[in-house]
Amino acid sequence: MKEKVLQRSVELSWQEPEHPNGVITEYEIKYYEKDQRERSYSTVKTRSTSASINNLKPGTVYVFQIRAFTAAGYGSYSPRLDVATLEEATATAVSSEQNPVIIIAVVAVAGTIILVFMVFGFIIGRRHCGYSKADQEGDEELYFHCTKTYIDPETYEDPNRAVHQFAKELDASCIKIERVIGAGEFGEVCSGRLKLPGKRDVAVAIKTLKVGFTEKQRRDFLCEASIMGQFDHPNVVHLEGVVTRGKPVMIVIEYMENGALDAFLRKHDGQFTIIQLVGMLRGIAAGMRYLADMGYVHRDLAARNILVNSNLVCKVSDFGLSRVIEDDPEAVYTTTGGKIPVRWTAPEAIQYRKFTSASDVWSYGIVMWEVMSYGERPYWDMSNQDETLTVLSFG
Template structure:
């Protein structure tokens, strides 16, 4: 149907020219539409209406009836082509409306109207000056539902006046060149569910080739492992819509992923990201599981790593690798660390005993198990002499610097008991020793501490008491610290310790102290002695001897008793002298002491008692030795073994061979090398003291050696 131009032209020629123009306009439109079906639309644009895809009449409303016309033709492929045209250029005051159907906005806050149209240059048509226009108006109306044709012109809101950038003339018609204009207008913000569009013609010669109504969106995409869904743009041309992303499968947020959707449908300003979870690594825009033999222990950007030394993984998406048999990880080891094992035993262990202190030294293990945190523990056990039974050393033992967790291969064990067997164990451990089911590796040293002075005797008991004697009993010290050689009993009358006291030696744990005064309170103390010296005296024990029984006789009885005793003594002496004479008494048979007995003035005289001389009164103790002891040549003495040690010397077992006598066993006391002058004087004083004794119950001093045999 040709485009009606109205009846304003009175000349027939003008009317014919206008109708010819309408037919030529359609021919050019057909050529344009044939090439417009394959237009590409950007992915960030969502069409609400595209007349180019409508098969058949668009179904729009026109008002008045002689305004816009729907023109339908077939293209070369026999596809219907539809346009709306109007060309009432000869009549003034044109007001022709073309309204679309109701368009749902589908959540769009702002829509865009793309209009493709052709427009005839008014100057190319004769007789239309003053009535021909080269623009048209675009309107919209919002509603929540389709209200049909019940819309008034004054309900529409004007969007814009649309003018053509290019218009065609008769020349263009002659060469079949039609200039197609494309104009886009935006509308927003929209608040209701749908919208109507309207085109108002005010006297132009125009053909609307196609209308596309769309809104813009930011298309779904994956950025930093976060999925951002389609996001409709904002209502304003400058608005930014914040969109929060969702992490892809097997990933997690590092920082909340966000992006902003611009009004042009472009993603801007990415913030935050997602990272692949443990056991997964990034591959393009997804996270894939770690292969067997690989692992990833924590979420992050890192890739799956190969299993560390002495470990393995047999599953997909392994978080860590299992340790091989007999290999372990400590709680402080990262999962990326290799598996390790306990260390071997320490080597080259040695001990040094100094009294009751033992120093241990050793070398590190030959294998540290693959770790650098090797530590050493010391285990102390006290062992009996008779059997192999051992027990823990107890809390009195001190370890310097400490007993457990040593970092250096040396330690001192202090406060051990003297003369005691100990087993000291050095074990090497590291961070996985507690995890291993195998026994710990160690080296043990057996040591014996030196003898020392014994501890104090705690309890001394009174066993028996008489007028002149007291029997005491006690127990061996709790800490003998060696072999008890003897016990020394010190006693004195109470209150007279500063004046004098006496001592007595005993080998057992009991003794009878004789020659005490009756009815007298005595104070007793006991101490033990080993080869290392004497211990402390015990606490004092006070014991009072029994009182003497006094006999009551009269004077006459006492005189007769004395007379009888004297008479008896005289008779015994007379009988003894007579018997000696009668038996031929000879001086040749006298004992040495008997030679010293003689009569004087009718009285029998006994030899004078020997006087003890204190060697400390001599300025030179050697002079006292020469006076009271005889010198023995060193070559006549043979030492066989050491049987004990004293304060400043050793006691040895040996043999002595004197001239014209047979070899006899003797005990020899020697002065230790490195002695002090005081020790030498004490040693010589002891020899001079022993040389003054001559009694069957006292050890006899054979002699001294003061000169070397070399």
């Protein structure tokens, strides 16, 4: 790793690993003040093999570690590298020098993590972290601060305030709808392109609100954007923004080329290695761990609610509070208070409607079965009534 040290910044560059476990889509640099001992750290994510870390303190020793991300998920962090920023008194004297100090380090190659540890970390690792973003020459900086948690949009007296606090308002003229790819609870789902000023156009999925909507439907529709806008993780579907000041009302998210995980697995039955399947599960676990750290309970984790991109990266989706859970009556079980997806739901959630991160872990176990069986129906041909009795007896 090469580094150029200044008073308030450190410029890093490194070589791509020779034998990565798949195509590397990004790198993550974690850093923190050495005397803080990782109690509060920040990360910078970049798609290139270099990054500039800014807003540092003069005369302070920082610890840096790097890891790579592929379809198999994140690898381990590289060994720790201590770097001291320049003192204020000496910064002027050396700032004009262009000869950086060179230090050799190893970037960890992204690989498969044993799922038992991921699930264990997901259920007990409840460090609450927040974030803020900033663009830096096309790279995204993600700064974590161990303070912020998920905020339920329903706690806002004015739901529109929650939307505009957490979701970016887009100009409808920047969005080009190309074709309809499905139907959602509130309207059509389309694919298209988003072209923001000064940036290249990107493929997006666009959820539209059907004509003649009620105010409650509009509020419920935009509630998902208020939730998604609070998340930023490689294994959680990214919200690009919303259109609320025109018609149709739209939610714009990143485009996931391979669609829902359950259908994708059934389409490619038997075509993946065990390592690839475990890599998918590792990605889902990483996304759910992040949501649990934020204090968010998904309540409907299932392969149908996981989306897959062209690099086989799996991302958690479907954050609507008012969900339609399949039209197939066999897919749901009606209890007092509405319908729940019984085949994916923990015993306490079925019996007492108690949803927690622990009940999400139960659902993750069902997702593991779905993935390893290439999208088979959980509990095979058991009826929902029989399956419920089985779950409750084992629970």
